[in-house]
Amino acid sequence: MGSLKRKIEILGDASKFDVCASMASPRTVSGNWRIGNPDRAGICHAFAPDGRCISLFKVLMTNHCIYDCKYCVNNCSNAKTKVMFEPVELARAFMGLYIRNYVEGLFLSSGVWKSATDTSEKIIDALTLIRDTYHFQGYMHIKILPGTDKEYIRQIMEVADRVSLNVELPSPSRLSEVSSVKNYETDILACQKHIHHYIKEGLVPAGQTTQFIVGTTAESDHEIIERLHWEYSKLELKRAYFSGFTPIKGTPLEHRKTSERYIRKRENYLYRIDWLYRRYNYEIDRIFSIMDEKGMVPLGTDPKVSLALKDDTFPLDVNEASYKELLQVPGIGEISSRRIINLRKMNKKISNYRDLQRVGVVVKRAKSFITVNGRRQTRIKEFLN
Numbered sequence: 028m029g030s031l032k033r034k035i036e037i038l039g040d041a042s043k044f045d046v047c048a049s050m051a052s053p054r055t056v057s058g059n060w061r062i063g064n065p066d067r068a069g070i071c072h073a074f075a076p077d078g079r080c081i082s083l084f085k086v087l088m089t090n091h092c093i094y095d096c097k098y099c100v101n102n103c104s105n106a107k108t109k110v111m112f113e114p115v116e117l118a119r120a121f122m123g124l125y126i127r128n129y130v131e132g133l134f135l136s137s138g139v140w141k142s143a144t145d146t147s148e149k150i151i152d153a154l155t156l157i158r159d160t161y162h163f164q165g166y167m168h169i170k171i172l173p174g175t176d177k178e179y180i181r182q183i184m185e186v187a188d189r190v191s192l193n194v195e196l197p198s199p200s201r202l203s204e205v206s207s208v209k210n211y212e213t214d215i216l217a218c219q220k221h222i223h224h225y226i227k228e229g230l231v232p233a234g235q236t237t238q239f240i241v242g243t244t245a246e247s248d249h250e251i252i253e254r255l256h257w258e259y260s261k262l263e264l265k266r267a268y269f270s271g272f273t274p275i276k277g278t279p280l281e282h283r284k285t286s287e288r289y290i291r292k293r294e295n296y297l298y299r300i301d302w303l304y305r306r307y308n309y310e311i312d313r314i315f316s317i318m319d320e321k322g323m324v325p326l327g328t329d330p331k332v333s334l335a336l337k338d339d340t341f342p343l344d345v346n347e348a349s350y351k352e353l354l355q356v357p358g359i360g361e362i363s364s365r366r367i368i369n370l371r372k373m374n375k376k377i378s379n380y381r382d383l384q385r386v387g388v389v390v391k392r393a394k395s396f397i398t399v400n401g402r403r404q405t406r407i408k409e410f411l412n
């Protein structure tokens with residue numbers, strides 16, 4: 028199985044394909060192996076349920092998997108070195124990093140070694156050591172393996188702060204294009220339903236999240252958003268992450284031609300749509316209305332602008348629109364909407380674009396969709412008033 032140091036190197040590196048909170052907002056950090064660089068494996072940042080940004084030891088239990096997902100570096104046909112932590116090795120490695128103040132929590136994912144049951148048992152043993160023997164009280168985000176038994180899910184959820192299970196693809200037929208053995212209903216959706224059941228019973232109040240790999244098949248944005256809608260409404264999903272497909276050496280899809288620029292932009296637009304749906308309560312049919320005949324969100328225009336252009340209620344008067352209406356204006360977000368409403372409560376009005384700038388509105392984006400006291404201000408001079 029190799030030395031512990033070697034295992035940490037291999038299993039830390041292999042974990043980089045799982046997305047966690049901070050990686051959804053790419054940041055540039057110069058220099059190799061600098062903490063905070065989302066491209067690097069081993070340590071990442073995430074937001075704990077109380078909002079604090081914390082550094083996590085990000086690692087796999089094993090990089091071997093009995094499944095054959097064509098896009099995944101851990102799939103069963105990849106000939107790379109396969110290793111697995113013994114529970115005590117993982118517990119000690121994590122606690123060693125924690126005691127030295129390198130990390131504050133754990134983000135643990137895994138391939139499936141012999142079976143989901145076998146691997147989950149090892150994960151539970153490691154988590155139990157960390158919690159009960161080493162008395163670690165901090166944050167642990169655990170990925171539930173596809174096909175995990177309901178009882179093992181419960182045991183993991185008893186010690187985890189957050190759990191997630193990657194759906195990866197939006198439907199059974201899309202999954203069957205990249206895996207001949209993974210079953211969408213029994214390996215993925217059934218496990219997500221078990222997680223949901225235990226959340227309802229009070230375990231892991233922070234809820235569950237999931238991840239989509241975007242562009243692995245020819246799936247449309249419509250298919251992804253439809254699945255997302257199902258996940259939010261039926262499973263009360265906390266949030267979703269989108270990871271653009273990247274061909275990985277040693278996988279069956281390593282020679283697939285992709286445009287890095289296109290896939291990153293698509294990923295970014297899916298995050299924006301997710302935000303509009305999840306935070307601003309845009310209705311799903313309204314979101315579908317901006318998609319083209321292939322079910323894709325046009326990448327030239329920001330989705331919020333596309334939605335506003337289709338809506339004949341604009342322009343809105345900033346001194347009369349409700350909080351919910353203000354949120355629909357491009358360039359106005361939650362904070363600026365709240366500030367505008369608060370001003371109104373103090374009997375103060377927005378008089379010009381400068382007032383809007385003061386409350387955080389991006390006037391350049393908003394001005395086509397608003398009026399100020401019934402007037403549309405379009406001249407530069409008025410903009411600066």
Ligand code: SF4
Binds near residue numbers: 100
């Ligand atoms: S189940 Fe997960 S780890 Fe295993 S091959 Fe598929 S994506 Fe990779």
